[in-house]
Amino acid sequence: RCVHALAHGDLTGALHDNAVAVLLFGVLAVLWLRWGWAALTGGPPPRVSVGARRWALIVLLVLVFAVVRNLPVGAGLAPPVV
Numbered sequence: 001r002c003v004h005a006l007a008h009g010d011l012t013g014a015l016h017d018n019a020v021a022v023l024l025f026g027v028l029a030v031l032w033l034r035w036g037w038a039a040l041t042g043g044p045p046p047r048v049s050v051g052a053r054r055w056a057l058i059v060l061l062v063l064v065f066a067v068v069r070n071l072p073v074g075a076g077l078a079p080p081v082v
Contacts, residue, residue, distance in 0.1 A: 016076075020065050 002021045005013035014022050034046040050058075068074035 020062060 002014045002018040005011075005017055006022065006025065011022070031046070031048060037043075038045050
């Protein structure tokens with residue numbers, strides 16, 4: 001649902017369906033643009049390095065998001081029932 005909403009230009013619907021996926025799609029788009037710019041200008045490809053602390057933080061945030069969206073407090077983060 002999230003990708004379908006993004007493909008149709010519905011950013012708010014995509015955020016409602018899966019906010020973490022929209023964030024990750026944005027990060028991937030930026031990395032792809034950096035790679036494309038380096039390819040066009042003849043520069044070296046950009047290096048992406050994520051340390052152990054950042055990986056731990058990313059995993060923790062994704063886990064917290066997954067738990068909170070299934071609690072009554074985070075009902076607004078859960079996708080709609082179809």
